[in-house]
Amino acid sequence: MNSKNKLILALDFGGTKHAAAIVHSGDRKWQKGRRALSPPFAGATVDREIMRSLIHQLLQGEKPGAIGVSFGGPVDATTGTVRLSHHVPGWENTPLRELLETEYGAPVRVDNDANVAALGEYRFGAGKGYESMFYITISTGVGGGWILNGRPWRGADGMAGEIGHIVVDPEGPKCLCGKRGCVERFASGPYIAQSAQQFLQQQPYRGEILRNLAANNLSEITAQLVSKAADQGDDIASEVLEVAGWALGVGIGNVANLINPQLFVLGGGVTKAGAKFWSAVRRVARKTALPEVNFEIVPAALSDEAPLWGAVALAEDLL
């Protein structure tokens, strides 16, 4: 095999952000990378065109030896077919692997972002040297990907890892999925922002720091702003993050009792919420798990690049 065939192309189709990068197999530094945002109301065709353009800039006529793809939505990893995107219309039943194989003449593997990010952290990041881990992304949604016995575990329908939709409080507020009290309903970025907004409306004499940070425009509040306010000692922001950490902690403790993995790796924007959030997660997870069940909870090492590095791992297995 000549060196040209060892060029790996890694692709990350997100809900609104897309990324592509190339690396020589075995290297742990990108040769080149490109990112782009979708225009508002883009569909699958536009997103594929954006990605084609990123790839064109990277490859400049070179041929990749293998392609790994992270996709932000349910995927049939066996066939490489996208089932749908929850954010972008037009992806239903797209044979993404086949399309890319035809276009670039190289073997392709496709999986959903949580599974791919889990693989990235396992092979190159916080999970290196472990045998069993659960990667959890806490961002716009809350999802996860499994490594068991050193290999991805996707479940019978490729649906494993949905920690965002396990119920931790049957009397809790209603989640988008229709149930009450899902982990995601307390811990995702948008729901953290929404809870803070509601508390501020209901309790006019509290949350001064957060109000000031938002210039009194409650609809401007984001999870990031809640984190910032909590860092500065805001009472409502701290409460909201405490509840988010509690929900995720119960979820993690339950998962520890059920599957007993060595390691939990947490990634996604909300994990940057600071020390209060992390200590709530760790304290509640430890309390929820049985005393005999051991585990560590650590931050993701690869941050936003976990899906791209996971795509490299997928592709390296094809070389």
Next chain:
Amino acid sequence: MNSKNKLILALDFGGTKHAAAIVHSGDRKWQKGRRALSPPFAGATVDREIMRSLIHQLLQGEKPGAIGVSFGGPVDATTGTVRLSHHVPGWENTPLRELLETEYGAPVRVDNDANVAALGEYRFGAGKGYESMFYITISTGVGGGWILNGRPWRGADGMAGEIGHIVVDPEGPKCLCGKRGCVERFASGPYIAQSAQQFLQQQPYRGEILRNLAANNLSEITAQLVSKAADQGDDIASEVLEVAGWALGVGIGNVANLINPQLFVLGGGVTKAGAKFWSAVRRVARKTALPEVNFEIVPAALSDEAPLWGAVALAEDLL
């Protein structure tokens, strides 16, 4: 290998009940079997003596080719060392595999009862032909054992499967483990009986059928009696079983979202609680799982013999 070496000895050390049986490898009918109860306040030494006597009656001088053991408590399956029994004192750090190998001169494999029963159902019972299943026993306690990719999954500390201690209601009643609202706190036999007793005390004008069945002696009420009363239309008994089914259903739905196995197999005394219990379990599990997550929930096929048949599977792998 001669035919004598293919004789399998299967042992089941329970909390109070013990069983031993022999079978020729490949056969699916026991050659002989024996059962015995522990005397009250027995310890590990007495239980091992009881088992030795059962084995003696079965083998009558014959030598087994391999021995499989189900133990009712945490086990280090790699070394075959019992960590402890939650019911019987004196088992702490007993090298059970070593003891049996020395005594009977045959290779031995030991694992905890939930894992062994899961293996039994997978190899010979309700799980035949599936790749991924979760076996749940609902009895004095609530526990489970995993089969993933056609192999047992025990977790990093051998603690996987503890569905009894995942929290389904953080405001719920206190469980023996110290937390509130565990699955076991609602669904185990003793807690079903306890809940029924409490409701009858609090609501003197309800539960007539159950009261009559217990001859008004509330302390006599068992989960079995609650099931019987529910079958006859008792209001309180039906409510208690509905709550038990709800808790188990939430637990199963959560597990489906997390691991997405093909099949749930339910065994143990409480699963004989009748149609109301089963329909609550199935309805709530389906509602708790995401719509894209498919699974079946079926009764165990091997009943009380699941651990013994699982022990046969463990032993057959040694031949």
